[in-house]
Amino acid sequence: MTVLQTCASDDETTEYLETPASEETLDGIGVEEQLQPDEHDGGYGWVCVVCQLMITASTWGVNGAFGVYLTHYISTNAFPGTSEIAYSFIGGLSQSQILLIAPLVTHATRVFGTKPPLVVGAVMEAGALIGASFAKQSWQLFLSQGLLFGWGCSFLYIGTIGIIPQWFARRKGIANGIAAAGSGIGGLIYSLSTEAMISNINVAWAFRITAICTAAVNIICIILIKDRNKHIQPTQNAFDLGLVRRPELLLISTWMFLSIIGYTCVLFSLPDNAVRIGLTAHQGSVLGALANLGMAIGRPIVGYFSDRVGRLNMVISATLLAGIWCLCLWTSGTSYSALLAFSILGGTTVGTCWAMVGPMLADAFGMKLLPSALSIVWTISAVPSAFAEAMALGLRRPQAPVYLDVQIFSGCMFIGAALFLVPLRFKKRIEAMVLSEKQ
Template identity: 25%
Template structure:
């Protein structure tokens, strides 16, 4: 579709069209399209028609009937409210995914101080359950978001998360910590995470991947600030006070986020019916892409959870190991902005395949992190490539949607499947670590991530055929 045609459609839509399923320029990977063929009809008395919907509208108008309204919502792609939404989403992700990226600090404390009698695999279940619920509850939050319950999800999820995070400081046993940090905090995160990311699709179209990439850097900044904050507060004030002070920071961020986040569009009563999960999985590209996301997530979090432990076991000074996760997440800031900027031009799926392959190769490089130089190099490179997976995941799944009414359910199902990888991945690598040392979990992590990147390559090729363009 030409730019001139798109502009004319947008002008007509803004003049009198109701909110309707999203149509987008053909060949745009991140734009949600209706997948209808493009037609052009011109004549002396009839304006140019670019879609079947508009063609029908003009024909009806020519016959004296009431013209049908073209289905094309407008997107600000900027402005005060749009960037307020990005800021609010950034704050939510800072507190949620940023805290997940910080679990290596909790893993180290629980393993060596808090619960030394528990195995690394047992301790890692706390972080795995939290990650599992963060993705799994997307299957619940997604449909509720589509039905217009955005504010209820954000407010309720924030309260649950804040209360449970403060409860971590009062826990004395492993199972108390599992209930507060794994289950409670995981439920709160799972309720607010998907709506906070999905709402950006109501404000951005052309720059959607970039906007999501900027918002997702909140997890990287959280992964920089929170580990340093926690490590130093634990050393100076003890674990209980460290968690409480961090809880106050999370409280302030979520209160501000609730004030900044506002949905722009209500539920569209005239939207086509949502596809069932069976219909979604009849799409081979979507199905293979979800399998790829699962496999990547199965191995991707091992270096994030265990890189600090690996460095400590190899005798690297605590002055450096304390900053391992901060270095990793600082690099992932670049990995979450620059790929998403490129994705708006070359396609999210194209870029996802490359970045996941790089992350899989770097999983094997963990074995070279036994020296200060090796540790820093692995943390920087892995942070860059793994950061792209997190930031490109959402725009890549949105690319399969046939309308804005499908975004929540497609993301919810993708997050649901991925949640089981997040649940079982680090306990599996923890069990391998207990029995075989670091070599076995490193191999497991690298192989699964590379297998996932292979699936993403296949899904990308198939989606190119569906869209009829290389940019997907």
């Protein structure tokens, strides 16, 4: 599909053609083409990359530390009468809400602009964490750490996720990879600091200190981040049902769906997995932190090579490798050293979906349709986000090895996700060959 856009730069108005879903964009061919008159490939965009990285650290990074809270709730029976599966739904609820209300955030951005929804998100996130610090019953934790925290993160993360592709024509992959590394960096920082605060102070002040830190970071980023909506004029429809009939969206959505199941099972299960094999809660938090460190390292690398060897080639390889790490390395993780190795190596690839979904959809549908495509994918992805960790807890064995079925299940999810992108890879190759013969 070829879309004719009229984009106004600061000095002139220029018409240019945008051709999404091409072999060149998805397979990394022709990246040395000249930029269009109103295209960017950096500049102030790098400031936006840093802002997106910090926002991701303050949203997904904090959410990535939920495994530490989960271990604390289960080991101390913090709320008597609450089951382990019920505790897992707190993290699943917050993660699913981030994605579920994406259409609402997209609509709010279209009506009010970029920054007002971000301010709302920052207030919600800080309020949720402070509210959780005063929770006396589990249902209060569901409303604060689960529901309200997820809404706040959604307004912040979904409200900014489409900005970076607007600033980069050639280097979308590396730019998004760097920004997505914020989840790993934030998870590393908040996993270690949360465990230390719970051990040395208490869980209430862990929430309050986290709220202060995230609020300060979010305010600075909201002030600095800038979009290019006036130039690009994206549709920003909450839903464009015409996209649902496109095979590219169905295949990418299925890849995202299965990848999130594997990602959530790995990230949230590692701390408790450590305790189940006789390690301490502190060692469990270190494993979770190292998994986040692996993501911080791996996402920019995946993004960089996706710009060089082709988006689909790199994403399929990284997703497949995540499954192999789970099946070969995590299943043999009966000691601290083995789990340390898996945390770092597995972490480099298990979060590939978060770093690459934006560039893949931008390549497939173009910048104007990107917000609508993202809204559909986020909404679909809310389902596995809500139930993945509950599924993992349900798969645990009563006797050692407790997490073996979870490890096999996670590996199969990643491998299945990679296989769903293979038809898209061949589809693009066939289309390119047909086009070449016609020319």
